[in-house]
Amino acid sequence: MIFGINxxxxxxxxxxxxxxxxxxxxxxYAEQLAQLVRKARSFMxxxxxxxxxxxGPEFRDVDWQKLDPRQYDPRRIVRETLIExxxxxxxxxxxxxxxxxxxxxxxxxxRARSQxxxxxxxxxxxxxxxxxPPFDTEAT
Numbered sequence: 596m597i598f599g600i601n602x603x604x605x606x607x608x609x610x611x612x613x614x615x616x617x618x619x620x621x622x623x624y625a626e627q628l629a630q631l632v633r634k635a636r637s638f639m640x641x642x643x644x645x646x647x648x649x650x651g652p653e654f655r656d657v658d659w660q661k662l663d664p665r666q667y668d669p670r671r672i673v674r675e676t677l678i679e680x681x682x683x684x685x686x687x688x689x690x691x692x693x694x695x696x697x698x699x700x701x702x703x704x705x706r707a708r709s710q711x712x713x714x715x716x717x718x719x720x721x722x723x724x725x726x727x728p729p730f731d732t733e734a735t
Contacts, residue, residue: 600608616624647655660666722728 613621
């Protein structure tokens with residue numbers, strides 16, 4: 596299925612082209628179409644070769660389909676982020692075995708060190724019953 600056209604529709608389009616162009620000019624148009632396709636293939640291969648030489652050897656093994664933005668589902672990303680390390684996570688509470696547990700502990704320790712510590716606030720104490728809260732007449 597090319598461009599959303601099925602086989603029957605494609606045959607009808609070919610029949611209309613043959614009738615409109617006529618059998619005398621059809622070989623010329625077919626040859627021009629073949630030349631156009633060859634030029635397009637040549638252009639694409641040259642462009643790909645230029646990109647490979649410009650970016651260097653480290654980008655030759657990149658899987659570009661993984662970076663396709665059409666594959667990202669924001670709902671899935673948010674869901675996975677919110678569920679990770681919670682009771683809803685299927686892997687929650689399972690302890691990895693062997694070297695993986697040491698690596699996980701190292702990653703958790705690095706995360707804890709890298710997270711900024713917020714300001715420490717005094718503990719909240721509610722006002723006694725009947726006492727009015729402080730009010731700043733100049734601030735309002």
